[in-house]
Amino acid sequence: MQIAIALYERFTVLDAIGPYQTLSSLPDTETVFVAEQAGPVRDDTGSLALVADKSFAEIQRPDIVVVPGGPGQSDQMENEALLGWLRAVDATTTWTTSVCTGSLALAAAGLLKGRRATSHWLALAELDRLGVESTGERVVFDGKYVTGAGVSAGIDMGLTLAGKIAGDEHAQTVQLLTEYDPQPPYDAGSPEKAPAHIVAKFRAGSRFGQ
């Protein structure tokens, strides 16, 4: 089985690494980071580059595709290099997945029309505008399309998918070895739970509008 994780400039690193860390130990699985051109791809802070070992042209039939989100997603909404590749590989994937605003790229590629999906909480309305039925759930399955909410939700998405593919015991092993027993020091991880004035500030400043 081959997992392809797509990178583009100004992606958010944890969006890609959550699924990577939870899916890459699936049995008989090769994981490859892929981008328009092979080589280093810099993230949204500019402080880190991940190396895409392959170009889109070199990876034509992955079984699973993962699209992370991040500020750079905006520049991808009309980039046929990514969108065309997503359409092409989706024809033969077993699972087509995203984290955070990666679902907007899947939607722009026309792959989520009329489907249920999730995204970063600030991007849910934008997902609706793209003809998708958005939901604030953390992990959403609709057929072979699996979408995770913002950034860290990729860990839950990957772990849930690992369980579907290889069984509960494999996924529990991954959870144990990554010691995924979360104990956040605050309870502010969703717009329903965070202080209202912080939520309001980011809604007001969102690149997606209200």
Next chain:
Amino acid sequence: MQIAIALYERFTVLDAIGPYQTLSSLPDTETVFVAEQAGPVRDDTGSLALVADKSFAEIQRPDIVVVPGGPGQSDQMENEALLGWLRAVDATTTWTTSVCTGSLALAAAGLLKGRRATSHWLALAELDRLGVESTGERVVFDGKYVTGAGVSAGIDMGLTLAGKIAGDEHAQTVQLLTEYDPQPPYDAGSPEKAPAHIVAKFRAGSRFGQ
């Protein structure tokens, strides 16, 4: 403020990315990935390289240092390039931190002697053997030394430290924007919670012994 995240071959990616994603948005902060030599550093699965933009020689006075763990940590326990650098920068850091078996490298550098610290659950006894008082807590503060448990605990470590440095509201903002509202599909993230036969299998096969 400068944060230096140390890389070495066969580190575990999420160990480094949890603190990165939660600490790099601190106000007036530059984050730099650093290794013995600048350039790509490949992780424990071999499927991903992160780029260290700087060599140890180039980064001499970071305010925060982060040491991730991973299978490659074993090879670092006598590597003076890393251990000597850790000793040197620790002289002026505000916070010296680790995730997972990164604490074993801090211990090997002599920085945790007699202190309380944590590590991956499989490595706690090894931490004791190195003269450290191990604890199974997820995030441990002892003076300026902050250690996180296995892999995903780096997210909680980073978020907790972000709160100490920049206040609760900053850390809650980071939690909200990374949508860190964990909903694992299983409850198997610690040796106390995972199925006993899985725990026993990995204890028996551990590179640290029993």
